[in-house]
Amino acid sequence: MRDRLAAAVKQSRAAYTEIRVERTWSSAVAFRGRRLETATVSEDQGGFVRVLNKGCGWGIASFTSLDALPAMVTRANELSRAVRLDDPIRLAETPPESGDAVLELDGDVRGIALSDKKRLLDRYNSALLAVSDKIVDTQASYRDEVSEVWYVNSEGTSLYQLRPEIVVSGTAIARRNGSIEKGLESIGLRKGWNSVQAFDHQFRVVAQRAVDLLEAPRVRGGAYPVILDNELAGVFIHEAFGHLSEADFVYENPQAREMMTLGRRFGKAVLNVGDNGAAPGLRGTLPYDDEGTPTQDTPLIKEGILVGRLHSRETAAKLGERPTGNARAISFRHPPIVRMTNTYIAPGKQGVGFNDLISDIKLGVYACGAFGGQTMLENFSFTAGWGYMIRDGKVAELVKDVVLAGNLFQTLDRIDHIAGDFTWNQMGGGCGKGGQFPLPVTEGAPHVRIEEALVGGDV
Amino acid sequence: MIDRVLEGARGKVDAADALWRREEQTAVAFESGRLKAAGISEEAGLNLRVLAAGRMGVAGTTAAAPDANELVARARASAALGEIVELAFPKGSGSPLPPIPTFFDRTANASLDDLIRMGRLLVERLARPDCQINVAVEREIADTAVGNTAGARGEYRATGIAVTADVTRIAGDDVLMVYDQYVGADMPSDADLEALVRSVETRLTAALKIVAPPDGALPVVFTPAGLAAVVLPLEQALSGKTVLQGSSPLAGKVGETLFDARLSIVDDPLTPGRPASRPVDDECVPSRATGLVERGVVGRFVYDLETAARAKTQSTGNGRRGVFGKPHIGYTNVVFRMTDGTHAGSESHALGGGLIADMDDGLIVDDLIGVGQGNVISGAFSHPVGLAYRVQRGEVTGRVKDAAVAGNAYDLLKRIGGFGTDGRWLGSRWSPSMRLEGVSVARR
Numbered sequence: 001m002r003d004r005l006a007a008a009v010k011q012s013r014a015a016y017t018e019i020r021v022e023r024t025w026s027s028a029v030a031f032r033g034r035r036l037e038t039a040t041v042s043e044d045q046g047g048f049v050r051v052l053n054k055g056c057g058w059g060i061a062s063f064t065s066l067d068a069l070p071a072m073v074t075r076a077n078e079l080s081r082a083v084r085l086d087d088p089i090r091l092a093e094t095p096p097e098s099g100d101a102v103l104e105l106d107g108d109v110r111g112i113a114l115s116d117k118k119r120l121l122d123r124y125n126s127a128l129l130a131v132s133d134k135i136v137d138t139q140a141s142y143r144d145e146v147s148e149v150w151y152v153n154s155e156g157t158s159l160y161q162l163r164p165e166i167v168v169s170g171t172a173i174a175r176r177n178g179s180i181e182k183g184l185e186s187i188g189l190r191k192g193w194n195s196v197q198a199f200d201h202q203f204r205v206v207a208q209r210a211v212d213l214l215e216a217p218r219v220r221g222g223a224y225p226v227i228l229d230n231e232l233a234g235v236f237i238h239e240a241f242g243h244l245s246e247a248d249f250v251y252e253n254p255q256a257r258e259m260m261t262l263g264r265r266f267g268k269a270v271l272n273v274g275d276n277g278a279a280p281g282l283r284g285t286l287p288y289d290d291e292g293t294p295t296q297d298t299p300l301i302k303e304g305i306l307v308g309r310l311h312s313r314e315t316a317a318k319l320g321e322r323p324t325g326n327a328r329a330i331s332f333r334h335p336p337i338v339r340m341t342n343t344y345i346a347p348g349k350q351g352v353g354f355n356d357l358i359s360d361i362k363l364g365v366y367a368c369g370a371f372g373g374q375t376m377l378e379n380f381s382f383t384a385g386w387g388y389m390i391r392d393g394k395v396a397e398l399v400k401d402v403v404l405a406g407n408l409f410q411t412l413d414r415i416d417h418i419a420g421d422f423t424w425n426q427m428g429g430g431c432g433k434g435g436q437f438p439l440p441v442t443e444g445a446p447h448v449r450i451e452e453a454l455v456g457g458d459v
Numbered sequence: 460m461i462d463r464v465l466e467g468a469r470g471k472v473d474a475a476d477a478l479w480r481r482e483e484q485t486a487v488a489f490e491s492g493r494l495k496a497a498g499i500s501e502e503a504g505l506n507l508r509v510l511a512a513g514r515m516g517v518a519g520t521t522a523a524a525p526d527a528n529e530l531v532a533r534a535r536a537s538a539a540l541g542e543i544v545e546l547a548f549p550k551g552s553g554s555p556l557p558p559i560p561t562f563f564d565r566t567a568n569a570s571l572d573d574l575i576r577m578g579r580l581l582v583e584r585l586a587r588p589d590c591q592i593n594v595a596v597e598r599e600i601a602d603t604a605v606g607n608t609a610g611a612r613g614e615y616r617a618t619g620i621a622v623t624a625d626v627t628r629i630a631g632d633d634v635l636m637v638y639d640q641y642v643g644a645d646m647p648s649d650a651d652l653e654a655l656v657r658s659v660e661t662r663l664t665a666a667l668k669i670v671a672p673p674d675g676a677l678p679v680v681f682t683p684a685g686l687a688a689v690v691l692p693l694e695q696a697l698s699g700k701t702v703l704q705g706s707s708p709l710a711g712k713v714g715e716t717l718f719d720a721r722l723s724i725v726d727d728p729l730t731p732g733r734p735a736s737r738p739v740d741d742e743c744v745p746s747r748a749t750g751l752v753e754r755g756v757v758g759r760f761v762y763d764l765e766t767a768a769r770a771k772t773q774s775t776g777n778g779r780r781g782v783f784g785k786p787h788i789g790y791t792n793v794v795f796r797m798t799d800g801t802h803a804g805s806e807s808h809a810l811g812g813g814l815i816a817d818m819d820d821g822l823i824v825d826d827l828i829g830v831g832q833g834n835v836i837s838g839a840f841s842h843p844v845g846l847a848y849r850v851q852r853g854e855v856t857g858r859v860k861d862a863a864v865a866g867n868a869y870d871l872l873k874r875i876g877g878f879g880t881d882g883r884w885l886g887s888r889w890s891p892s893m894r895l896e897g898v899s900v901a902r903r
Contacts, residue, residue, distance in 0.1 A: 028783075028784070032704060033704050033705075036540065036541060036542050038517060038537065038784060038785045039516075039537055039541065040516075040518060040533075040537045040783070040784065040785075041518070041533055042518070042520075043520065043522075044521050044782075046502070057495045057496050058496035058497070058498070059496070059497060060496055060499070061498065061499050061500070061501075062499075062501075063500065064501070064503055064521040064522075065501070065503070065523035066523070067523060068501070076498075079497040079498060079499065080497070082571055082572075083494050083495065083496060083497050083575075084494075085493065085494070089495070114536065114537075115540055118540050136704070136705040136706055137701075137705055137706040173706045173836070175705065178708060180706060180834070180837040181834060181837070182834055182836075221841075221899060221901030222901055252490060252591070253491060253591045253627070255589075255591075255629035255630065256591075256627075256629050259629055259634075333500060333502070335496075335498070371832045371833055371834075372829065372831075372832030373829065374829040374830075374832065376636055376826075377634045377636070378632065378634035378860075379634075379828060379844075379845065379860065379861070380828060381828035383829055383832040383833050401833065401834065401839050401841050401865075403829065403833060403843075405828075405842075405843030405861065405862075405863045405903075406843070407860070407861055410861075410903075452903075454861065454901065454903045456842060456843065456863030456865045456899075456901055457841055457863075457865050457899065457901065458865060458899045459674055459675060459676070459899050459900070459901050
């Protein structure tokens with residue numbers, strides 16, 4: 001395959017040409033309530049060509065028929081030439097890379113019978129349903145894939161990557177008369193079959209929580225001191241800050257660049273943030289990004305100060321910085337854009353725990369788990385799965401519908417305590433940007449305290 | 460292609476149906492006012508569903524020349540694990556499908572230069588010294604063929620075009636983002652593009668001044684874009700699937716008045732000029748409109764073939780399928796109508812759709828952050844505002860930040876304070892602004 005791509009690159013008349021071809025083997029099982037929805041095996045394949053010419057913009061072609069590859073290279077070249085640009089697009093230099101990067105499969109999912117996968121998910125789904133007769137519905141899904149990715153460009157890079165992925169998730173829906181609540185467990189790993197065998201307890205816990213939430217009051221809206229658990233703190237840093245650190249937001253926007261000037265203070269000295277695409281074994285981990293740049297650990301905030309950002313080759317060249325290996329595409333159907341990988345808030349002092357964070361809070365909210373988050377850059381939202389009130393330094397009653405409203409400049413700066421209990425949260429789902437969803441990412445964080453944050457709700 | 464695969468399935472399974480779709484997309488992207496990229500994508504795929512020994516299975520492929528035997532074998536393996544479903548595929552009736560134009564020559568024939576010209580025009584019209592303008596123009600041509608072993612066939616060509624304008628204004632630490640989109644099956648007229656420009660400008664201009672948010676239980680006008688949080692729970696609850704699963708708050712409520720008596724909601728796949736319109740659904744069921752809510756009364760739920768069979772009712776023609784996975788329920792064009800005789804057409808371009816004159820203190824909400832991420836089906840929502848304006852003594856006084864709105868869609872839609880005169884399409888939903896009373900507004 002690499003030879004075929006190299007030949008097509010060689011024949012290209014464009015100044016710069018890159019070709020990515022993917023073949024993805026996947027299987028999926030889904031239950032809804034007690035019924036099996038589907039059990040399927042699929043194979044998807046296709047290619048992506050991107051070219052650049054002097055004084056011109058990007059020409060892009062994606063396709064499912066690989067026989068069309070040479071024609072698509074020609075077509076991409078024509079498209080590039082139709083886009084005239086005064087200010088040329090430059091790509092930051094990266095040394096040519098070549099080789100095979102085969103990630104650990106940890107039980108190759110291609111060798112496991114579909115009936116075994118159905119049996120595993122049936123077990124987890126039954127665990128959800130068995131918790132209570134108030135669990136009226138469930139949505140349980142299993143999906144695995146092994147993706148082969150070939151990447152060749154006209155600068156001599158030639159790579160083959162084998163990327164596994166496995167996601168098991170379950171939503172339990174509890175109902176009592178008119179009220180309906182849900183509990184969600186989701187495990188997403190860049191691994192294989194062996195890694196998803198022992199999550200029964202976790203599934204039972206979320207179903208029980210959905211039942212408990214039926215009796216819980218809605219949180220009262222207002223400003224509170226808020227403690228985020230590890231999972232929500234991870235989603236928080238992804239939404240609150242991660243997207244702002246993606247250089248495609250600033251690279252052509254002088255005002256944005258000024259707002260995000262390196263050296264600017266974003267938080268107190270306790271705050272350290274980074275993005276690490278090279279961390280072993282995580283869902284956002286990749287040896288190389290989709291431009292063939294090796295991934296790395298990129299510090300973004302050091303002791304409260306902005307020190308870095310995430311780049312593609314194009315954004316790095318424009319800002320005179322170095323590529324960070326963050327150009328990613330969800331599939332051959334899309335061009336690579338600047339994305340996060342494994343984003344983290346670094347742990348605070350070792351030994352500092354949850355209790356140290358809440359002991360001096362008279363009235364606050366402990367926000368746990370994550371249903372999701374979304375950013376509009378300056379302002380963002382992150383939705384907890386559940387929460388507890390904190391009263392007089394102690395965790396008190398369970399509350400529901402905990403949605404936090406954040407502001408980049410205020411909320412980050414109000415993080416005043418960070419615990420030492422760091423964990424990576426290996427969830428399924430993924431990140432969405434520019435029509436590309438779901439991109440596998442991971443977030444990691446310890447417990448984090450925000451002095452004051454806005455919690456939505458009835459007032 | 461369909462025939463070959465269905466023929467290959469004959470004798471090996473009890474029954475089968477299939478969908479083949481080929482899509483060709485051309486896109487141009489302007490970033491920060493400059494044309495940066497042009498691209499095409501070509502994709503074809505086939506989805507096969509079989510019933511074997513009463514059990515259902517599916518298989519899909521994007522291979523250029525699919526091996527019918529391999530695909531049938533994969534679908535049978537899927538069926539071997541599947542549930543027993545008493546599914547009857549629609550029979551070929553011989554009568555023509557409902558007439559609905561889906562293919563527009565002007566859209567199909569638009570050249571790359573035409574698309575670039577349209578994008579450039581928008582960039583020029585929207586240019587402001589303090590703003591970054593991104594514009595994308597995407598044109599799609601799709602061929603769809605559906606068929607089953609009961610003899611039904613459906614085939615159509617469709618066009619679609621989306622023109623998206625994104626304006627970002629950063630002043631100091633204030634980030635303002637305003638977005639709008641034209642989506643249609645036919646090319647936008649000059650008036651359509653003008654409306655897009657005016658919509659962005661109106662919202663941008665009113666947002667330049669920042670004012671303090673109010674708090675308390677207040678009247679809020681949700682614009683057609685802002686309504687998403689209120690509409691989403693209904694769309695989930697009106698799906699026959701959630702009803703079957705027992706998780707829909709509307710289950711068992713057909714015929715009951717649960718909403719304001721002036722509110723009607725229709726799913727209409729036969730709306731002219733919309734990209735979601737089609738003569739037949741992805742399971743060979745001829746298209747027709749479905750009254751979801753009629754004058755405040757819960758009407759019909761939407762079904763695909765499988766959920767209809769399980770609920771012992773008829774499919775409403777809402778079957779949708781991709782290349783991979785099995786068919787599922789999907790809405791087509793969801794139209795919100797007020798039915799008290801007053802016209803709610805696209806008359807007003809002012810913010811608030813004419814619903815704020817008597818508002819002493821409240822909000823206009825145009826965008827909320829995190830819609831769809833909470834416990835949606837319950838009807839409860841709680842979101843920070845993405846783009847919202849304060850109304851004081853009947854006037855828009857400026858943009859509010861750092862505020863969050865919360866409420867329950869079912870409670871709020873019981874008594875609607877008013878329907879705006881600014882009805883419009885937004886993606887595949889048509890609605891005017893709606894004024895809802897007693898929405899919780901919290902501020903920092």
